[in-house]
Amino acid sequence: MEHVAEHHPDHESPHTSQHVPEQRITLRIDGTDHELTVDTRTTLLDALRERAGNTSPKKGCDHGQCGSCTVLLDGRRHLTCLALAVAYDGAEIVTAAGLAGPADEGDLHPVQQAFITHDGFQCGYCTPGQVCSAVGMLEEAGRGAPSHVTADLEADVDLTDEEIRERMSGNLCRCGAYAGILGAIRESAGR
Amino acid sequence: MRPLTYAAPATAAEAVSAVRGDPQARFLGGGTNLVDHLKLGVSTPGRLVDISRLPLDTVEQTEAGVRIGTNVRNSDLAAHPLLRSGWPGISRALLAGASGQIRNQATTGGNLLQRTRCVYFQDVTTPCNKREPGSGCSALEGYGRYNAVLGASEACVATHPSDLAVALTALDAVVVVLGSDGERRVPMADLHTLPGHHPEIETTLSHGELITAVELPATPLARRSTYVKTRDRASYAFALVSVAAALTLDDDGAVADIALAWGGVAHKPWRAARAEAALRGRRPDESAIAAAVEEELREAAFGPDTEYKRPLLRGATTEALSRLLGGLDGKPGGTSEQEGAR
Ligand SMILES: Cc1cc2nc3c(=O)[nH]c(=O)nc-3n(C[C@H](O)[C@H](O)[C@H](O)COP(=O)(O)OP(=O)(O)OC[C@H]3O[C@@H](n4cnc5c(N)ncnc54)[C@H](O)[C@@H]3O)c2cc1C
Numbered sequence: 001m002e003h004v005a006e007h008h009p010d011h012e013s014p015h016t017s018q019h020v021p022e023q024r025i026t027l028r029i030d031g032t033d034h035e036l037t038v039d040t041r042t043t044l045l046d047a048l049r050e051r052a053g054n055t056s057p058k059k060g061c062d063h064g065q066c067g068s069c070t071v072l073l074d075g076r077r078h079l080t081c082l083a084l085a086v087a088y089d090g091a092e093i094v095t096a097a098g099l100a101g102p103a104d105e106g107d108l109h110p111v112q113q114a115f116i117t118h119d120g121f122q123c124g125y126c127t128p129g130q131v132c133s134a135v136g137m138l139e140e141a142g143r144g145a146p147s148h149v150t151a152d153l154e155a156d157v158d159l160t161d162e163e164i165r166e167r168m169s170g171n172l173c174r175c176g177a178y179a180g181i182l183g184a185i186r187e188s189a190g191r
Numbered sequence: 192m193r194p195l196t197y198a199a200p201a202t203a204a205e206a207v208s209a210v211r212g213d214p215q216a217r218f219l220g221g222g223t224n225l226v227d228h229l230k231l232g233v234s235t236p237g238r239l240v241d242i243s244r245l246p247l248d249t250v251e252q253t254e255a256g257v258r259i260g261t262n263v264r265n266s267d268l269a270a271h272p273l274l275r276s277g278w279p280g281i282s283r284a285l286l287a288g289a290s291g292q293i294r295n296q297a298t299t300g301g302n303l304l305q306r307t308r309c310v311y312f313q314d315v316t317t318p319c320n321k322r323e324p325g326s327g328c329s330a331l332e333g334y335g336r337y338n339a340v341l342g343a344s345e346a347c348v349a350t351h352p353s354d355l356a357v358a359l360t361a362l363d364a365v366v367v368v369l370g371s372d373g374e375r376r377v378p379m380a381d382l383h384t385l386p387g388h389h390p391e392i393e394t395t396l397s398h399g400e401l402i403t404a405v406e407l408p409a410t411p412l413a414r415r416s417t418y419v420k421t422r423d424r425a426s427y428a429f430a431l432v433s434v435a436a437a438l439t440l441d442d443d444g445a446v447a448d449i450a451l452a453w454g455g456v457a458h459k460p461w462r463a464a465r466a467e468a469a470l471r472g473r474r475p476d477e478s479a480i481a482a483a484v485e486e487e488l489r490e491a492a493f494g495p496d497t498e499y500k501r502p503l504l505r506g507a508t509t510e511a512l513s514r515l516l517g518g519l520d521g522k523p524g525g526t527s528e529q530e531g532a533r
Pocket residue numbers: 063064065217218219220221222223224225226242261265287288289290293296297298299300301302303304305306352353354355400401402403427428429430
């Protein structure tokens with residue numbers, strides 16, 4: 001696991017004598033601007049969790065293989081583990097914690113509520129990523145973006161179960177809560 | 192991870208000179224492959240030159256076809272109306288790769304230059320000629336399910352992982368490259384190399400050359416193209432083998448024109464020119480397709496771990512051509528004459 005400690009950023013590197021480049025960036029996270037000075041190697045995920053104190057996105061694999069670190073970045077679903085924070089200066093990030101907007105604490109986004117209604121989780125570790133991915137996916141389908149299982153690339157998108165499964169394949173759930181997740185997204189899609 | 196400096200130049204020319212002048216520098220696209228390799232220690236650059244925000248992010252219709260800026264994200268390219276109608280095989284290949292999140296991040300150029308998924312290449316504790324020339328090839332005796340069956344060498348049996356590259360190879364794409372001496376055009380088929388004695392060399396690009404765009408010619412063939420991918424699970428996995436195919440028929444139902452490229456078989460996307468030649472002018476029925484696949488595999492080298500790729504290639508190639516004959520993707524089903532009426 002990567003460590004992003006403010007004054008020991010070179011924790012795991014053998015090149016301890018080298019100068020460690022840092023850069024100043026601004027991230028808008030769940031509606032609040034955060035100015036951070038980061039080691040250039042810091043991932044967006046570590047910047048969010050270790051520096052901005054937002055532990056909503058989770059570190060599952062740290063290699064792009066599980067989807068638990070998914071957020072909405074400038075409105076689109078995006079991994080944060082394969083992204084260097086310095087490359088996203090000025091980005092607007094919405095995590096699962098900020099999905100419901102700046103409303104009262106405890107308010108839920110409709111997709112979050114649907115996950116509860118449909119038992120779309122067990123341990124909950126993958127859930128923030130699932131929820132952000134679902135919100136991004138619904139927006140993509142809404143603009144007519146096809147998927148691997150779309151029979152006619154030029155027809156309107158019909159979010160069948162097969163379509164939802166394919167479009168959500170980037171989010172793994174070790175607890176196997178897929179049936180509930182599918183139900184939650186089906187309801188969110190208005191089916 | 193080695194400490195590194197980061198810069199995001201304002202122009203492509205500045206990016207080129209920044210990398211060109213520093214052997215330790217690398218371009219950073221979407222980062223989905225390079226950042227992974229920084230973490231794994233597979234890549235240890237001292238400087239990253241971020242090109243992902245350069246305004247090379249449009250899909251433009253040209254007289255000859257379409258020009259795709261390198262920073263067009265894989266998801267946007269797949270969903271672009273021009274591609275969906277004119278080059279459905281490209282959309283299909285992109286949609287068969289990675290995940291929704293990764294496609295939102297991955298760039299066109301970065302996709303073509305992603306490195307092999309050979310497990311030993313990614314594990315710095317094992318010998319690998321590609322990562323460390325002269326250290327040996329662990330895949331020869333080790334886990335070989337993804338190994339190459341065509342054009343491999345004693346030095347390296349890795350396969351190229353990109354789906355997009357396979358479809359671009361079938362449809363005669365041209366890669367536009369910016370170097371310190373200006374722009375040049377590289378046919379897709381000449382972009383990647385076979386391993387030979389130097390598997391550490393993977394492309395014909397020199398250090399500091401930047402992919403700025405990919406151009407695709409508009410042809411009746413391209414409009415009737417598709418992509419079939421086989422993998423260990425239904426989604427979110429790299430190809431075991433894949434087939435990009437395009438087909439037009441003459442009035443008698445024989446092949447007027449055909450393009451075939453295979454993924455998961457070689458160090459580069461494999462244009463199946465012998466199979467194309469075997470099918471041209473013939474009715475593409477099952478036995479003709481099987482014979483054409485065998486013709487392409489005449490010099491293939493299978494081992495116990497890769498023998499399964501032979502029937503899989505036959506099946507996937509048959510599936511791709513059947514889809515086109517059935518009218519899917521190239522829709523509606525029919526002849527080159529109908530296509531001519533567009
Ligand atoms: C879990 C997972 C699953 C995946 N599954 C698939 C799959 O099924 N099929 C598939 O095809 N791919 C798959 N991928 C790979 C993915 O498609 C690539 O990582 C991605 O396309 C690379 O694009 P990028 O912009 O992120 O490249 P980067 O990681 O930024 O760069 C890759 C390489 O290209 C160089 N580079 C980038 N842009 C340029 C340029 N314009 N000019 C010159 N050099 C450049 C970089 O220096 C680097 O060496 C998967 C990836 C992950 C993590």
